[in-house]
Amino acid sequence: MGNAPRMGLIHAMFNKLWGRDGNIAVVPYKSDLFLIQFPTESSLSRVLYGGPWHVGGIPLHLCLWDSKIQKVDFSNSLIPVWVQLRNVPLELQTSEGLSILGSALGKPLHMDQDCKRLLRPDRINLCVEVNFSKPLLHQLNVEFDDESCAIPDFYSWKP
The missing domain is CATH 3.30.70 (Alpha-Beta Plaits)
Structure with a gap:
């Protein structure tokens, strides 16, 4: 939501927050969208159902990947x-x-x-x-x- 922080900050923060089971891989996908690969199913579940999560003070919206994924409109959320x-x-x-x-x-x-x-x-x-x-x-x-x-x-x- 908002302008995404630099990729290096995102990768470092995700690994600090969520990387206790192994390395978190982060790949830019589209403008302000990222694919995140978790080392285990339990770490994925912990992140998806934990939170809310923020990086650099910016809230994150996390969801499971699907081929029709698009940027989410938060104007009325x-x-x-x-x-x-x-x-x-x-x-x-x-x-x-x-x-x-x-x-x-x-x-x-x-x-x-x-x-x-x-x-x-x-x-x-x-x-x-x-x-x-x-x-x-x-x-x-x-x-x-x-x-x-x-x-x-x-x-x-x-x-």
């Missing part, structure tokens, strides 16, 4: 993206609080491991399914217990 929330009060850094904040942006999917273990309370990373056909928020204004705070622009990627 829900797209999972990572959002980074800063200045989130500690009182809201619970599963319920973060779910409410994520819901203001779209459908919350999951949070990163540092967030789950509260290792980086200054930076919360959530994966949220966002509908990019609707206007995007650029700031969350949060009010709770007679306090308020603003959480500024947070999208890791925009179309």
Whole structure:
């Protein structure tokens, strides 16, 4: 989705993310489309049903190859993206609080491991399914217990 990163970056990132069972082969196919060969069926399944995946901050759409494959139109699609929330009060850094904040942006999917273990309370990373056909928020204004705070622009990627 968007302009593809350089081939070297794609190959290096795929092998770093997915290459524990062996080398991942990546071949350019058409403009912004790539064929990816996995060393095992289990690594293929792990990648297809894991994710969402991003390379260089750009979301990937993965599917099994078929001879009629074409570039997918995402203009009206829900797209999972990572959002980074800063200045989130500690009182809201619970599963319920973060779910409410994520819901203001779209459908919350999951949070990163540092967030789950509260290792980086200054930076919360959530994966949220966002509908990019609707206007995007650029700031969350949060009010709770007679306090308020603003959480500024947070999208890791925009179309």
